[in-house]
Amino acid sequence: MPKNTQPGLPAPDRPADREPDLGAAELLAGFHDLLRRTGITASSALDASALVYALADVLVGKGVLSLDELDRARKDVESRLSTDLVEKGVTVRLTDNAPDKYDMTEGTAEIDCASRLHLCHAACCRLRFALSEQDIEESIVQWSVREPYLNRQTDDGYCAHIGPDRFCGIYENRPSICRSYDCRKDSRIWVDFDARIPNDELLEATSPSRAPSTAAKKKRSRRRRE
Numbered sequence: 001m002p003k004n005t006q007p008g009l010p011a012p013d014r015p016a017d018r019e020p021d022l023g024a025a026e027l028l029a030g031f032h033d034l035l036r037r038t039g040i041t042a043s044s045a046l047d048a049s050a051l052v053y054a055l056a057d058v059l060v061g062k063g064v065l066s067l068d069e070l071d072r073a074r075k076d077v078e079s080r081l082s083t084d085l086v087e088k089g090v091t092v093r094l095t096d097n098a099p100d101k102y103d104m105t106e107g108t109a110e111i112d113c114a115s116r117l118h119l120c121h122a123a124c125c126r127l128r129f130a131l132s133e134q135d136i137e138e139s140i141v142q143w144s145v146r147e148p149y150l151n152r153q154t155d156d157g158y159c160a161h162i163g164p165d166r167f168c169g170i171y172e173n174r175p176s177i178c179r180s181y182d183c184r185k186d187s188r189i190w191v192d193f194d195a196r197i198p199n200d201e202l203l204e205a206t207s208p209s210r211a212p213s214t215a216a217k218k219k220r221s222r223r224r225r226e
Helices: 024-061 067-088 113-120 133-138 176-180 200-206 214-225
Strands: 190-192
8 A cells, every 4th residue: 555645645656746846936035025024023123112112211201210120120021021932932042242163262161071971971962052153154053943043952952963972073163152161160060070070960861770979969968068
């Protein structure tokens, strides 16, 4: 029996039933229409912003509310709206003002990752972050189609460029944030970096079968008493 013969699904041996391939002209027309719609949205957002700012100026000028009150309220609303947009997956995020990653000489972390890999299991490669315009234009670092332009992760939670050996497959082209990231003070990764004690939650996420380490328990116990 041929595959895909359920009602409503075309059989694979019926090329006439398929959607025709779009040519360059059709794709360009669609792209221009998308830009036009984006422009209309941006114009509407500008009008709304101008109205809100004008209203705020009038209220502050009349002494109805202070600038501090307005700023606190704005930050609160902005935080709630941002959370809502992220949950709905309608945000587009880029790392602003990122340096040229190939020119970075300062601010790069010098850590002997290879000697700690058996402890941390490359947990930093499970963190989410937004790519830079340089990364997007270079088209080497993969990003999530559902959450542009966050780094793409595989089903196990690791970066799409991490191999089974937990080494980076695009190390020479890795994003600037990967180059500057320093795990030494990140409590999500280490309970105590110098003592080589990883976070128990990290162990559970990267090695589910591994029980919490005794050293980590003692370290946390001492911190609670302090």
